[in-house]
Every structure is written in C-alpha cells, then in structure tokens.
Amino acid sequence: MSAPQQSRPDFDFGDMTPAPETALPAQVRKGRGAISNRPGRYEPGDRPAEDDGWPRSEEEEALPPLRTVVGLDTSKTIISRNDSPDIPFDQSINPYRGCEHGCIYCFARPTHAYLGHSPGLDFETKLYHKPNAAKLLEKELRRPSYRPSLIALGANTDPYQPIERRYRLTRSILQVLSDFNHPVGITTKSANVLRDIDLLTNMARRRLVHVAISVTSLNADIARQLEPRASAPHRRLAAIKQLAAAGIPVSVSVAPIIPALTDHEIEAIIEAAVKNGARGVNWTLLRLPLEIKDLFKEWLEAHVPDRADHVLSLVKDCHGGQIYSSQWGSRMKGSGPYAEMIRQRVEQAAKRHGIGARDWRLDLSRFAVPQAIPAQPDLFSMIGESDSR
Structure with missing residues (x-):
C-alpha cells in the first residue's frame, strides 16, 4: 500500500502523559499485547531498563496496568488512497491512529514510528482521534472532482476499538456516507459494530455496505493473548449472526492465519461463521514486517516458548526463507508448499x-451529493437589518 496522499499532520498531545520509556520491563502486561516498548525505526536505538541488583517487592514485580491516553490528530484530509494490487479497494478511512485492541501481529504497528512512538506498547496505549473526521469527509465528497469508489473502514486500525464508545467517529463517518449514498466496506474484530446496526441496516437496503468480522481463533485463551482488548470469539460470532439477521451482508475474515498456532482452526472458524450467517470469507497469512517481527518473537517467547521456533520456521517457509517479503502478490498470502496448503484448505472449506x-x-x-443545508441566519444581524429599515 502506498503512503496516504496527505501531509503529515500536526498533533496536539492534550493531556497525554508519556511514561518513561526505560521503565517498561520486557514482561507481559495485563490487558496488553506487546511485551516491550521497543523504539521505532526512526529512533536512535534501544534504551533498555537496567537492573540495579536490589531485590524487588511483590508490588514492584506486579506491574500496574498501563493507562490509555488519547491525543488529537489534526489532519487536514481524511481519505487515504493506495495503488496496491493486493487489496480490492483504493480508498480507506482511519478515524483513529493506534489501536487499543493490542493485537500483537497488527501490521499497522510500524506506522506509530512516524509519530515518534514505539510500535510496541505505545501503539496500544497512546492513541489519536480525528475529531473533524465527518466534516473532512463531507468536504472531500462535495468536491466536483471526486469520483465515487468504495471506501474501506478498518483497513489499518479498527474503527470499533474501545474508544469509539466515547468519540463515535465511525458512526459520524457512516452517517455522512449514508447521506451521500456512498458504499463502504467495514472490517472489524469488535462486536461493538452492532451499536450502528440501525445505520448499517438502512445502508444495506441500498447495497451500500458490507461487513467482515475478523476471527483469528475460536480458543478464548489464545484470542485473549493475541488480541487482549478485542471482543471474545463467541461475541464476534454472535455479531455475525445479528448482522446477518438484519439483512446486512457479512463475511468472516480468517486473518491472520498463524502457522503452528491457529492454522488448525481454519475449517472450524469458517464452519462456525457460516452457521451464524456469514456469506463469504477472506484470509491472510501472518505478516511480520519492520518492527513487528521482534515484537512477535517476544510474544512467542512469553506465551508459547515451546512453539516459538516452529512458528517462525513455517513463517520463513512462506517467504522464501525470510521472516518477511514485501513482494506484490505474495506478501499477504505467502508462497511455497505450506502457503499453498493453507490456500487450498480455505477454498475447500468455503466450497463445502x-x-x-x-x-x-x-x-x-x-452516489449523489446532497443539497447543502443553508447556514442559520444570525439573530443579531437580522435585528440590525430590521432596525436599518
């Protein structure tokens, strides 16, 4: 995917209080996905916390939960565009930067390095919201030069991550798209998409929306470790069922498929999703570009140390012996015997x-540009005009 066609925004950190980077030991944090806060690729280097040799108390051993803080993203545009041949859309919207779901494998993590943050714990604790998202979208859709093309929500960070409950940016975006009769494809791993089922049902009647619910694993324990603040698997399946019952086209996204960890669940995930009303399926293999490879290695060593080497070995088998290859056409689904086996299993399960x-x-x-609502006349100016007469 090419870089978004927008200038790098200025950021207002508001009341964000960054934790000292060197005070984050490399150990599991309750409710968080990343193990450490490794600096991004644009930072000068690692700044590891040092052990002074003194024994620590039980209180010090039990690290307190990390607080989520949200700053302002003052971007001047909202639609990102790409020319990637690997994805079926060329426009997307991300109302949030960073994602509190904390999925350790998330390919959006490296984007936090652009902001001077770590793709590790910072990505899931230092978030940004775009308060003018709906106004910016309406402005872009009203341009005479705009030509409608499907807009994807959830292509980078999840539009229904927990802070959506407070900011409601995704709902405001959907309302604008509905007003313009503009099609949208949504991908989420949150059952909170059901909060907007009224809007989605209305848009579905006009063939303007499709939703994909991402299910990585049906095992609640694995899902909690991989995606600590995302909806539990049974809630995602229930969301598929409710969306389908409301007449909203819904698919299951088996993504990412993690070798030797979740790959044995492919058929079970597809079967469970179809039983609940899913009409289609898409999938990707685990990708480990840039900083993600080291973050994922740490996660494996912390949660499944007995399988860590095997997982990484199979990942390399899918990318020509490398931990990751960015080659068009194979970067998302891999290549080689193992990747081909996964493809066949997905296709056969779907066909079945x-x-x-x-x-x-x-x-x-x-698509149609609605008539702009005229500005309300100013009461005091009306009084002045009356007096002048």
Whole structure:
C-alpha cells in the first residue's frame, strides 16, 4: 500500500502523559499485547531498563496496568488512497491512529514510528482521534472532482476499538456516507459494530455496505493473548449472526492465519461463521514486517516458548526463507508448499459450506451529493437589518 496522499499532520498531545520509556520491563502486561516498548525505526536505538541488583517487592514485580491516553490528530484530509494490487479497494478511512485492541501481529504497528512512538506498547496505549473526521469527509465528497469508489473502514486500525464508545467517529463517518449514498466496506474484530446496526441496516437496503468480522481463533485463551482488548470469539460470532439477521451482508475474515498456532482452526472458524450467517470469507497469512517481527518473537517467547521456533520456521517457509517479503502478490498470502496448503484448505472449506470469497461489489451508481443545508441566519444581524429599515 502506498503512503496516504496527505501531509503529515500536526498533533496536539492534550493531556497525554508519556511514561518513561526505560521503565517498561520486557514482561507481559495485563490487558496488553506487546511485551516491550521497543523504539521505532526512526529512533536512535534501544534504551533498555537496567537492573540495579536490589531485590524487588511483590508490588514492584506486579506491574500496574498501563493507562490509555488519547491525543488529537489534526489532519487536514481524511481519505487515504493506495495503488496496491493486493487489496480490492483504493480508498480507506482511519478515524483513529493506534489501536487499543493490542493485537500483537497488527501490521499497522510500524506506522506509530512516524509519530515518534514505539510500535510496541505505545501503539496500544497512546492513541489519536480525528475529531473533524465527518466534516473532512463531507468536504472531500462535495468536491466536483471526486469520483465515487468504495471506501474501506478498518483497513489499518479498527474503527470499533474501545474508544469509539466515547468519540463515535465511525458512526459520524457512516452517517455522512449514508447521506451521500456512498458504499463502504467495514472490517472489524469488535462486536461493538452492532451499536450502528440501525445505520448499517438502512445502508444495506441500498447495497451500500458490507461487513467482515475478523476471527483469528475460536480458543478464548489464545484470542485473549493475541488480541487482549478485542471482543471474545463467541461475541464476534454472535455479531455475525445479528448482522446477518438484519439483512446486512457479512463475511468472516480468517486473518491472520498463524502457522503452528491457529492454522488448525481454519475449517472450524469458517464452519462456525457460516452457521451464524456469514456469506463469504477472506484470509491472510501472518505478516511480520519492520518492527513487528521482534515484537512477535517476544510474544512467542512469553506465551508459547515451546512453539516459538516452529512458528517462525513455517513463517520463513512462506517467504522464501525470510521472516518477511514485501513482494506484490505474495506478501499477504505467502508462497511455497505450506502457503499453498493453507490456500487450498480455505477454498475447500468455503466450497463445502457454499460460500466464496468476500464480495466487495457494492452499488456506486447511487452516489449523489446532497443539497447543502443553508447556514442559520444570525439573530443579531437580522435585528440590525430590521432596525436599518
């Protein structure tokens, strides 16, 4: 994916109080995915915390939970564009930067390095919201030069991560898209998408929306470790069921498939999703670009040390012996015997249950710019005009 066609925004940190970087021991934090706060690739280098040799008390051993802080993103545009041949859309919107779900494998983690933050714990604790997202979107859609093309929500960070409950940016974006009859594809691993089921149902009647619910594992313990603040697997399946019952096209995203950890669940995930109303499936293999490879290695060593080497060995088998390859066409699904086996298993399971790949085709013909609501006249100016007469 190419870089978004927008200038780097200025950031207002508000009341964000960064924790000292050297005070974060490399150990599991309750409710967080990353083990450490490794500096981003633009920072000068590691700044490891040092042990002074003194024994620590039980209180010191039990690290307190990290607080989530949210700053302002004052970007001047909202639609990001790409020319990647690997994805079926060329426009996306991300109302938030960083993601509190804390998925350790998240390919968006390296983007936090652009902000001077760590792709590790910072990515899931130092978040940004775009308060003018809906206004910026309406402005872009009203441009005479704009041509409708499906917009993806959830292509980078999750539009229904926990802070959406407070800021409601995703809902405000959906409202604008609905007003313009503009199609949108949503990907989320949160059952909180159901908060907007009224809007989504209305848009579905006009063939303007498709939702994909991401299910990485049906094992609650594995899911909690991989995606500590995302909805539990059974809640995601329940969300698929409710969306389908409301007439909203919904698919399951089996992503990422992690070798030797979640790959044995492919068929079970697809079967469970179809039973709950999923109409399609898409999938990707685990990707470990840039800082993610070291963060994921730490996670493996902390949670499944007995399988760490095997997992990484299979990942390398899918990328020509490297931990990651950015080659178009294979970076998301891999290549080689193991990757081919995964592809066949997904396709056969989908065929067995009578579904195909996720269908991104929505109705572009309905797009129309609504009449702008005239500004309310100023009461005092009206009084002045009356007096002048």
